[in-house]
Amino acid sequence: MISDSVQTPSITNGHADASMRVQVIDEDKKFNADLSKWIDKWGLRSAGFDYDVVAVFGSQSTGKSTLLNKLFGTTFDVMDETQRRQTTKGIWMCRADDLPVLVMDVEGTDGRERGEDQDFERKSALFSLASSQILLVNLWEHQIGLYQGANMALLKTVIEVNLSLFGKTDQKTLLLFVIRDHVGATPLTNLSATLTADIERIWASVSKPEGLESRLLTDYFDLEYVGLAHKILMPDKFEADVKSLRTRFTFGPTGFFKERYRRRIPADGVGVYMDSIWEQVSSNKDLDLPTQQELLAQFRCDEISKAALEAFTSRAKEGRRNLEGGKAVANLGGMMRDWKTEALHRFDTEASRYHAGVYKSKREDLTAALHAYLQPLFMAQLKNLHKSSLALFKVQLEEGLRKDGYDFATVVGDARTKSQTAFKEGADEVLIPDADWDYDLELQQLDEDLTSLTALSKSDEMKKMVNSIERTFKREIGEKVDLELGRPGPKMWDTVLTVYSAALQKAEQAYVKKAKSFGSTPDEDAKSLLTLRQRAWRALKVKVDEHTTETLLLSKLRASFEEKFRYDENGVPRVWSKNDDIDGLFRKSRDETVELITVYSRIKPSNPDLLPAFPPEEEFSGIDGNDEPFEFEESLLILSEAKQVDITSKFRREADAYFVEAKRSIVSSIAQIPYWVYGIILLLGWNEAIFVLFHPIYLFTIIMAGAAAYAIFQLNLAGPLFQISRTVTNELQRQAHGRLKEYFADPPASPSGDLRQRRVSPGTEMLEK
Numbered sequence: 001m002i003s004d005s006v007q008t009p010s011i012t013n014g015h016a017d018a019s020m021r022v023q024v025i026d027e028d029k030k031f032n033a034d035l036s037k038w039i040d041k042w043g044l045r046s047a048g049f050d051y052d053v054v055a056v057f058g059s060q061s062t063g064k065s066t067l068l069n070k071l072f073g074t075t076f077d078v079m080d081e082t083q084r085r086q087t088t089k090g091i092w093m094c095r096a097d098d099l100p101v102l103v104m105d106v107e108g109t110d111g112r113e114r115g116e117d118q119d120f121e122r123k124s125a126l127f128s129l130a131s132s133q134i135l136l137v138n139l140w141e142h143q144i145g146l147y148q149g150a151n152m153a154l155l156k157t158v159i160e161v162n163l164s165l166f167g168k169t170d171q172k173t174l175l176l177f178v179i180r181d182h183v184g185a186t187p188l189t190n191l192s193a194t195l196t197a198d199i200e201r202i203w204a205s206v207s208k209p210e211g212l213e214s215r216l217l218t219d220y221f222d223l224e225y226v227g228l229a230h231k232i233l234m235p236d237k238f239e240a241d242v243k244s245l246r247t248r249f250t251f252g253p254t255g256f257f258k259e260r261y262r263r264r265i266p267a268d269g270v271g272v273y274m275d276s277i278w279e280q281v282s283s284n285k286d287l288d289l290p291t292q293q294e295l296l297a298q299f300r301c302d303e304i305s306k307a308a309l310e311a312f313t314s315r316a317k318e319g320r321r322n323l324e325g326g327k328a329v330a331n332l333g334g335m336m337r338d339w340k341t342e343a344l345h346r347f348d349t350e351a352s353r354y355h356a357g358v359y360k361s362k363r364e365d366l367t368a369a370l371h372a373y374l375q376p377l378f379m380a381q382l383k384n385l386h387k388s389s390l391a392l393f394k395v396q397l398e399e400g401l402r403k404d405g406y407d408f409a410t411v412v413g414d415a416r417t418k419s420q421t422a423f424k425e426g427a428d429e430v431l432i433p434d435a436d437w438d439y440d441l442e443l444q445q446l447d448e449d450l451t452s453l454t455a456l457s458k459s460d461e462m463k464k465m466v467n468s469i470e471r472t473f474k475r476e477i478g479e480k481v482d483l484e485l486g487r488p489g490p491k492m493w494d495t496v497l498t499v500y501s502a503a504l505q506k507a508e509q510a511y512v513k514k515a516k517s518f519g520s521t522p523d524e525d526a527k528s529l530l531t532l533r534q535r536a537w538r539a540l541k542v543k544v545d546e547h548t549t550e551t552l553l554l555s556k557l558r559a560s561f562e563e564k565f566r567y568d569e570n571g572v573p574r575v576w577s578k579n580d581d582i583d584g585l586f587r588k589s590r591d592e593t594v595e596l597i598t599v600y601s602r603i604k605p606s607n608p609d610l611l612p613a614f615p616p617e618e619e620f621s622g623i624d625g626n627d628e629p630f631e632f633e634e635s636l637l638i639l640s641e642a643k644q645v646d647i648t649s650k651f652r653r654e655a656d657a658y659f660v661e662a663k664r665s666i667v668s669s670i671a672q673i674p675y676w677v678y679g680i681i682l683l684l685g686w687n688e689a690i691f692v693l694f695h696p697i698y699l700f701t702i703i704m705a706g707a708a709a710y711a712i713f714q715l716n717l718a719g720p721l722f723q724i725s726r727t728v729t730n731e732l733q734r735q736a737h738g739r740l741k742e743y744f745a746d747p748p749a750s751p752s753g754d755l756r757q758r759r760v761s762p763g764t765e766m767l768e769k
């Protein structure tokens, strides 16, 4: 049964648990699986190779535990004098109180309880030699020289076991013979010579494996001899001897500890190592230490690697969380490198003490695991960098395009360079040395996105440019086309189209000049120019349509007709006389005007070359996908046949009215009364006027009329009254004219033709005047 116990601690080295002993292997040959924890408790876990292991061998009850406790401050059980029975069962371990030394108290050989069972002795020897560099062989002075004694059997076992473990190696072990109850009668040198001779004899008798026949005992063992005085009879001398012996458990020329004795098992792996050694030993398997060390290295390197990886992931998790925010994390590469360096350093510190090959390969595994963990962070950072670089590009582009007179290619080039540089710098920062990562693909994707954004922006800017040129074009043609469309004639369309062509040419030149900075392709230029032409044509068509609405067209026709019919060649209004050929002039003017309807009905220059050329719709479309279909041929038609007929008939009706009016004006001029007739009438009425002025009633009436006129003037009623009176006057005048005309045109029947002739002639003459 595995047990541990605590005795009164004698703490001299600061380790509270140092004095606690533990049963590593119990009497039933079971290994204590908690040994590693005990190494921890003893404060040796991180000692690396800087510790030593000492084991004591010897017959039962020869004072082994007593010696160890005195030498190392350990707390092994010591046999009760009164009982005299075996105390140490199995193998116990305790840390020396002021030295980094693990001390093993091994069950005594030739124990009464085990009887003839030599199995445990051999196994414990194998176990102790595999892990301890100093083997204390405890024996009474009086036993020396007794070749048949138990000690000889023990030594033979030790030598054989050592040979099987380290036969082909240079590993050495110190055999320290502690001669107990050394009375001093036989000098120590003699005793050691005897013992050396005994051991040499044993060495000679042991069968050596093939190839090792010529090896010497001293190739494997260093021998040291110490004598201790009788503890009961010479207690002071005994104490002094022990004290002296204790001083030799050091490094140095006279010290027992030597680097060459060490088994080179890192302290943190001692528990696992001893466990696997004992497992091999107890199951009677061949104990191959190199293999054991390799296995130990694998086990421990895995453990160390796991611990390093856990510490690493707990730190890296925070970086991972930050990245989930969608923003590139500043100095992520630096942090990642630190985490990795820290993890590897942690691994190296402990694992590098183990089997070099295993350590190297486990380090590579750990590195790969670290990289595997970091890679998604790297990718997430690249993704975030991609986003931020695109955003930077857009900002730079917008800023650049806001400036007056920008050069598109330069703005895009600068923005692109800044975006790519930002991405590369960020991506370089997050690269980890030795990790087989690159960001070529992401950079390529960024380039593709930048190209798409550039294409979109270019398309927008080109549309804006075409719109701007279109506006300039419209201004250019506006007044000129208005003017030309107001002057209808057979050459009207030629002039209009010439104006159109000149403005379009200017617009196209403006486009070509600006398009250079966009680095546009010939295909894009062709599309844009076509769009420009289409829009220009549409703008012209809009102008034409504005001028050919029914109302405006009729007004134009009327004006044209009036100009021809009512004004002479010199632009002076005609006053019709009965000698004028009103009918002929009317027909000519009307027909010429009707001709204009045909001119307005279709855009048809006399020179067909003036018409612009457009590719068929299905072959070519402009930059505006949304533009309504462009049908050039249809656009030439302005007035349909039916519309022409309608406008012609409306115009004719208006023209007929002018004709009638012209005819009437002749009649009215014939019937006009000369003004001197009104003068004669006024003169003839002088006496009546004097009569009215001097008549009180008439005078009062006049004064009242004057007062009324004044009131009307003050009340601003003069205008309306004047209008009414003028209307009344006109009516009276018209009535008077009618009466006079009747009177002069149809005088009362006269038998004398001469008389009729005489009466008509003066009237006619008068009217003609």
Ligand SMILES: Nc1nc2c(ncn2[C@@H]2O[C@H](COP(=O)(O)OP(=O)(O)OP(=O)(O)O)[C@@H](O)[C@H]2O)c(=O)[nH]1
Pocket (backbone or CB within 6 Å): 059, 060, 061, 062, 063, 064, 065, 066, 067, 077, 078, 079, 080, 081, 085, 086, 087, 088, 089, 107, 108, 180, 181, 229, 230, 231, 232
């Ligand atoms: N004569 C003599 N007796 C000693 C000496 N050292 C210890 N003893 C006594 O020997 C007895 C056995 O001592 P232990 O230290 O228990 O011996 P051990 O070899 O550890 O015994 P086991 O663990 O049972 O094998 C005790 O009674 C001690 O007092 C010594 O140097 N000389």
